[in-house]
Amino acid sequence: MPKGYDFIIIGGGSAGSVLAGRLSEDPSVQVLLLEAGGSDRHPFYHLPAGFAKMTKGIGSWGWETVPQRQMQNKIFRYTQAKVIGGGSAINAQIYTRGNAQDYDDWRQMGCEGWGFDDVLPYFRKAEDNGTYENRFHGKGGPLGVSEPRAPLPVCEAYFAAAAALGIPRNMDVNGETQDGVGYYQLTQRNVRRSSAAMAYVAPNRHRKNLTVKLGAQVRRLIVVKGRATGVELIDGTRLYAESEVLLSSGAIGSPRLLQLSGIGPAEHLGSLGIDVIFDQPQVGANLQDHLDLYCISELAGPYSYDRYAKPHWAVIAGLQYIFGRKGPVASSLFETGGFWYADRDARSPDIQFHLGLGTGIEHGVAAMPQGGITLNSCYLRPRSRGTVRVQSANPSKAPLIDPNYLQDPLDREMSIRGLKLTQDILSQSPLAKYILAERLPGPSVTTDQDYFNFICQHSKTSHHCVGTCRMGPDDGAVVDTSLRFNGVEGLRVIDNSIMPTVISSNTNAAAIMIGEKAADMIKAQHGMG
Template identity: 85%
Template sequence: MSKGYDFIIIGGGSAGSVLAGRLSEDASARVLLLEAGGSDRHPFYHLPAGFAKMTKGIGSWGWDTVPQKHMQNKVFRYTQAKVIGGGSAINAQIYTRGNPQDYDEWRQMGCTGWGYDDVLPYFKKAEDNETYENAYHGKGGPLGVSEPRAPLPICEAYFEAAAALGIPRNPDINSETQDGVCFYQLTQRNVRRSSAAMAYVTPNRGRPNLTVKLGAQVRRLLVERGCATGVEMMDGTRLMADREVLLCSGAVGSPRLLQLSGLGPADHLSQLGIDVVADQPEIGANLQDHLDLYCISELSGPYSYDRYARPHWAALAGLQYVMGRKGPVASSLFETGGFWYADPDARSPDIQFHLGLGTGIEHGVAAMPQGGITLNSCYLRPRSRGTVRLQGADPAKAPLIDPNYLQDPLDREMSIRGLKLTQEILSQAPLAKYILAERLPGPDVKTDQAYFDFICTHSKTSHHCAGTCRMGVDDGAVVDTRLRFNGIERLRVVDNSIMPTVISSNTNAAAIMIGEKAAEMIKSDNGMKA
């Protein structure tokens, strides 16, 4: 049994949600959005602090990496969203776009149309920014972008501590310069998460030409005579696309489905008994991610949000949020941070900070019984490259995710420099009245080998994976600069997997930009209304 649509979008994450909202603006286009995950009705998906529950199981596929051979075989929890809205429904809501030079370097690689001046209009088109409307920001778009509502006094002390090291305060790290410490803007509206699904899908569910299916897992893409024609679902149902199939399943999900469909490295697929439709060695290659390190300090008083983990304080937190949209529930818990340099000669900041207003917030991170803060750092332009491969032909099996962290010695050196910088910030005088003692790494970690041993236990993903369906103009690229799959007609990949290099920040805003730009290209290529 078959049912036809013009466009089938596979994956209701950040980019897929954008495509669903934008393509269905043309009433003549029949648009189907397939999301393998479930509904976002649970309140944790909408409360800012709900992020703390996300890396511990809710809304996630529960996948892990393979043992990391350059990190003493450490296995990382690799959170991948299992809900409409994708990463935008479970992340810390931090709105950063990367550095302008990231995109200019894409253009220099041959990706015409993807320089900073080219992509900036799409960032602005998406935004409904409560604070700015200028050359860098827009108002009136679908995506709510707001200021934090629940900072604590220790955040200002953090800014003063950074200033003591010559790191300036930056009111808008998405404008002229990225350098400095800041309050991040957040993807929120009215102190509620503004996920891509809430921005682009929910308001448009009433459109008769938009169909949204949840819990809809695709088994494989259908390809006939070099042309994508539709999808086969897990139950065998076939859904046909008269115009295009749009793959938006992310830097893990997209290469995974392509390989399950016979598109990928021929030797790998043949070993698994999968019929090879197209030999494309770079599908699932070029995986890049930011490795997150952290310094944890115990506090001398109730200066963070840790105490609200206790039941009676949690009840008070809920009341504060209901009555005034304040308190810990109104916080993403990581809305303070900034960008600075591990390498003083770097072309732009190469370290990003996230100040956690508590401890044990994310999976695997230690908690301080008496309360503390966590200062994360990640090296932004890693040279290490990993892979996404299949365990077997069974779609129910988790993929083999190998970020290959710290394979390049420079990544190791710069990551350790970033960790040392977080320690230096936390040791400055403005924070002295708040901090009782540094607990991790602690005073016993002194040599670079000791730091390396430490991070092989205490580190995590930054959740910024990219690059596994690389865009380019060379023969090895998976998609061209209009995101069309090289070698298969009527198939595009639209998500962070197309990034040639990972951007120098959180990646969710860029995924939404990619969706906006792709929607315009798809409309143009199909003669649709803009």
């Protein structure tokens, strides 16, 4: 009989790492963490600026979307992390939680226990905040949260430019109000990335009751008489869980594995020759993501970090970091931004900005020969809904990812408004000494049709996919409010796929909160210490 465990966690990303760290606090239970990706030993995983390399390279599975029908069949690169720590190991380390109303909306949908006052203690529990300790922030938690160490003068000019349009400065967008521009706090400690794996797994690898397996791809869940009892790996190895199987593979990976296991929309699975164990049409439905648009301006001088792409400047950048923990290597490159309104009647900010201190930082974004800055915007509460579907019973095949961007006309309108707002900010006088000219969209883009055509060429995912294993009180929901799978015993889904609606910001901090809250629910149910 193969060795059994009490809990098997599938996916060592943000939520899965939290579960591994928290559940193994009880020495009486055996916890197994399975991560399909590799280790995070490469130094780029730990340097703040390293994300730009990892989202394009070894840190990603290399998946793409299907052609986007509402965007002239544009295909998006859809980065999904291939490393312990998941998205938290390759993202831009921006620590934002969304708006309080996002969570209160979940509660009003019937998700009791998920209002803002319910989830705030878990955000605080996770934090070791280097700046704040108050109602909104905590110290002493596993996750390092700190202020940027390498802002540039152009950031302050950006704040002044926003102020010229009536957009206030906000010192803490995770505090009393989200409105305004400012520096984002970052998931960093001592000017190094604080991924979920570094925060929750690495310090606890010595625990005898915690087993971590890397490169462990799960072929399918084992379900016996309506109960999840374990997993089968690609190589045929079977591993068993006495208490629960915890699926934490993300908004793409979790519905993908469920469908490969015969749990999902029966008609689609049957068409692929997959034996249907449980018909659940909502598995892989309700996909939501933020579409990221960008305005790029060429600079009049070396005011951004672009010059450090040249070999001799790269050496200088390395020395700056080694000896002073400053300079471009110490920067997440997108640590400045804020929240404002495309619709002034919106219940809270519906546009988010990220000021990139360079150009060509991410895949598909043009670089300026003389150096530049990039001001991204995304519409935060899209109405469009997409899907994740397996395309084959073969687990080596990439899933069919369809965010269905701009399917709803309001998403298109608000996205264009957000892009125009970034142009307005960059054209204000406080930035005049820094900016030579706007290059994208540029002066030739004038009508809404021009803007739409531009977006269909120049846009990307914000990497904020959620919703594909929706939580809810209704029979159609994939999981209940304790994240237990409706229809399969002994199985929970614990990651951003459970969000009924996408939150109004970056999503990594919320994934960590979900892991913290789920760990407490599991401990309470099983009488764990």
